Amino acid sequence: MNVRTRFAPSPTGYLHVGGARTALFSWLYARKTGGKFILRIEDTDRERSTEASVNAILEGMEWLGLDYDEGPFYQTEQFDRYQEVIKQLLDSGDAYYCDCSKERLTALREQQMADKEKPRYDGCCRDKGLSAADNTVVRFKNPLDGDVIIDDLVKGRVVINNRELDDLIIERTDGTPTYNLTVVVDDWDMKMTHIIRGDDHLNNTPRQINILTALGAELPVYAHVPMILGDDGKRLSKRHGAVSVMQYKEDGYLPEALINYLVRLSWSHGDQEIFSREQMIEFFDAVDINTSASAFNTEKLQWLNQHYIKNKDPAVLADLMQQYITAAGYTSDDGPELTAVLKVFQERCSTLVELAQEIRFLYQDFTEYNAKQAKKQFKEASLPVLQSLQEQYASLQDWTAEAIHHVVENTVNTLEVGFGKVGQPLRLAVTGHGKSPSIDITLELLGKEKTLARLQQAIEFIKAKQAAGSRQ
Numbered sequence: 001m002n003v004r005t006r007f008a009p010s011p012t013g014y015l016h017v018g019g020a021r022t023a024l025f026s027w028l029y030a031r032k033t034g035g036k037f038i039l040r041i042e043d044t045d046r047e048r049s050t051e052a053s054v055n056a057i058l059e060g061m062e063w064l065g066l067d068y069d070e071g072p073f074y075q076t077e078q079f080d081r082y083q084e085v086i087k088q089l090l091d092s093g094d095a096y097y098c099d100c101s102k103e104r105l106t107a108l109r110e111q112q113m114a115d116k117e118k119p120r121y122d123g124c125c126r127d128k129g130l131s132a133a134d135n136t137v138v139r140f141k142n143p144l145d146g147d148v149i150i151d152d153l154v155k156g157r158v159v160i161n162n163r164e165l166d167d168l169i170i171e172r173t174d175g176t177p178t179y180n181l182t183v184v185v186d187d188w189d190m191k192m193t194h195i196i197r198g199d200d201h202l203n204n205t206p207r208q209i210n211i212l213t214a215l216g217a218e219l220p221v222y223a224h225v226p227m228i229l230g231d232d233g234k235r236l237s238k239r240h241g242a243v244s245v246m247q248y249k250e251d252g253y254l255p256e257a258l259i260n261y262l263v264r265l266s267w268s269h270g271d272q273e274i275f276s277r278e279q280m281i282e283f284f285d286a287v288d289i290n291t292s293a294s295a296f297n298t299e300k301l302q303w304l305n306q307h308y309i310k311n312k313d314p315a316v317l318a319d320l321m322q323q324y325i326t327a328a329g330y331t332s333d334d335g336p337e338l339t340a341v342l343k344v345f346q347e348r349c350s351t352l353v354e355l356a357q358e359i360r361f362l363y364q365d366f367t368e369y370n371a372k373q374a375k376k377q378f379k380e381a382s383l384p385v386l387q388s389l390q391e392q393y394a395s396l397q398d399w400t401a402e403a404i405h406h407v408v409e410n411t412v413n414t415l416e417v418g419f420g421k422v423g424q425p426l427r428l429a430v431t432g433h434g435k436s437p438s439i440d441i442t443l444e445l446l447g448k449e450k451t452l453a454r455l456q457q458a459i460e461f462i463k464a465k466q467a468a469g470s471r472q
């Protein structure tokens with residue numbers, strides 16, 4: 001079978017993680033089977049669809065590397081085709097005109113609710129043989145009985161009796177087609193073999209199957225993927241933090257981390273957590289998709305992100321980091337070579353935003369220290385330590401990690417203090433925040449001139465603190 005899957009977003013907002021995961025599963029299924037993955041933009045809701053949103057979806061898919069083989073196709077370009085199919089259904093007697101007024105339909109619904117019945121159209125115009133008029137809609141003649149059976153790849157067998165469905169509107173009074181009709185026509189025309197989508201669409205599926213059957217179309221296989229929930233068990237929304245895929249980019253996540261996170265969110269392969277793109281394709285099978293909803297866990301995403309940052313080629317990471325460095329308000333032009341810096345720092349952070357903050361001290365001077373750290377490390381006893389270090393570093397010719405380390409050792413020995421009493425104030429003096437990999441490598445990267453200036457600044461800071469203290 002030539003597998004054909006699709007991602008069919010409605011462009012009414014950004015690409016959110018739920019949509020991205022649906023797209024990922026459709027993409028994986030196509031890649032796994034050597035099939036085709038198609039992108040279809042369902043933009044018939046003209047009031048809510050925007051070009052900005054289309055662009056956001058395309059951008060999100062590109063960032064995640066979900067490449068499509070055909071499309072993007074736009075439903076707004078297919079109106080003639082939808083009209084043609086509606087006419088076909090009218091001609092074959094599978095659809096009919098209905099002129100029921102809004103008032104009648106409202107009264108009907110109210111009555112049904114009062115009788116504790118499921119609100120549904122009662123088929124009033126089904127056999128009237130009405131013709132088209134300004135006030136008519138077209139309804140699909142849903143079969144009156146019998147079951148619709150969906151052998152869903154995720155949910156298993158789902159059976160819906162036709163008595164639970166009604167004759168849905170497929171064309172509005174203004175002549176525009178409705179959602180279920182456009183989806184059916186496109187899935188049919190585009191020869192979709194597998195419809196992988198969120199399970200919020202499960203109640204549309206029997207209706208779509210009935211229309212496809214009326215058209216004599218071959219039925220696709222369905223896979224309805226469970227929802228993503230927030231950590232509080234509610235449906236994932238903005239309340240839970242970032243939900244837009246591009247927001248994750250901005251927050252310093254790597255696409256491979258987000259993809260890996262999303263694939264594991266509702267699918268598993270043994271207890272493996274880390275999947276390369278190739279492995280995902282190799283191991284993926286839709287029947288292994290979990291049947292229940294899964295909760296989004298930011299900590300796990302961070303853990304994966306850290307893994308991918310740590311293992312990224314430093315030169316590639318350096319290119320990626322430019323954006324975050326600029327956003328953090330500095331440049332890496334003046335200072336140690338970024339690739340060399342990242343080699344040392346890349347395993348230390350769980351996002352690129354954090355990484356940009358952590359290495360900032362190598363490129364940008366600062367005048368303030370982390371207050372808590374300063375209180376702890378810049379005590380009176382630190383003054384002779386920093387002064388001694390400054391003196392020795394000033395005369396150090398060979399600015400290498402080894403020689404730098406030697407100076408620290410020497411200070412520990414001559415002043416007879418613990419290693420921490422030297423290393424910690426020194427670290428705070430040069431970084432401002434007190435976090436860095438081993439101090440010798442840090443100083444080597446920072447360079448002699450900057451190290452001396454930072455030591456001088458810290459010495460003055462402690463002296464000023466002392467002066468202020470004695471004045472009190």
Ligand code: GLU
Nearest residue numbers: 008009010042183197201
């Ligand atoms: N356009 C629909 C949505 O964004 C998806 C329709 C489908 O996958 O069949 O929810």
